[in-house]
Amino acid sequence: MSFLACRVFENKKLENEGKESKVSHRLVQMELDELTAGDVVIRVEYSSINYKDALAASGRGKIMKQFPLNAGIDLAGVVEYSDSPNFSKGDRVLVNGCGVGEQFDGGLAQYARVQSDWVIKIPESYDARQAMIIGTAGFTAALAIHRMQVNDQKPEMGPVVVTGASGGVGSIAVNLLSKLGFEVIALTSRKSMHEYLFELGANKVVSEDELGMSDKPLGKALFGGAIDNIGGKTLSKIIAHTQLWGNVASIGLAQSPDLEAKVFPFILRGVSLLGISSTNCPMPLRTKLWHQFGRELPLPDFETIVSKEINLKDVSPYFDELIDKKHHGRLIVNCQ
Structure with missing residues (x-):
């Protein structure tokens, strides 16, 4: 199965030129077996562009630990396949932190494969789009x-x-x-x-x-x-x-x-x-906080906070624009 992803590459220096390696990104067609390992495959509905994503994909910050890698430190969608007894096909789930988009393929793609230990079922208080307005x-x-x-x-x-x-x-x-x-x-x-x-x-x-x-x-x-x-x-x-x-x-x-x-x-x-380190927040606390939205913790004003919704195929210019403060609030990405 082929799908679209925003993939980040390291362009290694050419021999004898002495130039430092640089990072670039481009939209590519991928197959599931090209993704980093995991026991849950998620059909991504929404992701977002965070400051860390912008630094990683633009090459303006040393974020990624290996290359090539799909950008996106958060995602929300539907379980397509699971080897874990904790998740079944059709479950609505989210993932943020845990190294996605840094050490493992991230959410700016139509599909993601992740470890089940990172996955959280989306509470009934909000949907996948709203989960990514909250996002990382x-x-x-x-x-x-x-x-x-x-x-x-x-x-x-x-x-x-x-x-x-x-x-x-x-x-x-x-x-x-x-x-x-x-x-x-x-x-x-x-x-x-x-x-x-x-x-x-x-x-x-x-x-x-x-x-x-x-x-x-x-x-x-x-x-x-x-x-x-x-x-x-x-x-x-x-x-x-x-x-x-x-x-x-x-x-x-x-x-x-x-x-x-x-x-x-x-x-x-x-x-x-x-x-405050959201990337490596312990999973029990991570799960607790995601489930507090709409309960002990109020839901944010979603439509005020989201400044723009873009399609996955159009993400490229927004990395630099976010760093250059041309946007406010949240930039969410429709990956469907």
Whole structure:
């Protein structure tokens, strides 16, 4: 059976030219037996383009551990074949993280073959399309909120600032925090995103200059907590301005991977810095969080958050466009 996939290749350097290898992607026709190993075959209905997918397929980030490989770190669809007693043909399922799109063939394809240990049945609260509007970005936001709440983050501690607020993780974080009763400060450098972020539930939408943060190692307590997508100096400043016993969830490094924080916020205010790694989240917790959407965790405003739905055959230009901030919220891909 032949099917379409967005496949990423490493172009190795030519002999005696001394050029570094580069990565490129193209749409190809594949056969099932060309896919990486697994005991469940899924007919993919929807996937999405995450920041990590954009870095991988464009070659602007070293994401993939082997080549060639199908891009796409998440997918939702229907089980076509299963060697596992836990899944049957026709089951509606999703997969995110677990190395798909990094070490194993991912979801930007019409079919995927995965390990059954990675597969989650889609709850009745939402369908496959909505699962990918949530996607890895929404799952990551949910994981950050979960870790903050486990560490006793409460609305009465003060506003939660969300950096990179118009991106996929940021958009859903703003929306979910607002629905959970938190005051939300959305941080963005894009004035065009203000109306969108207010619609998601932000109480304030500001640039970094408007936050009133200083360069002091321990500044005035401005935030009850934070979900940070950009890292670098901004993250360092936020830590220094977080309230007593507040939690700062660190997710991304769009600004920089460097962290220059001093120990004062940790030892004088009890601030906690929480690392959020959605790729290798333990499966029991991963399953729990996916099943909390629509129950303990509110469903996001799907049609507000999805900025565009594209077809698999049209994905190519969107990788660079996402990195270059030409889109907001979620880009979902119809693979049918």
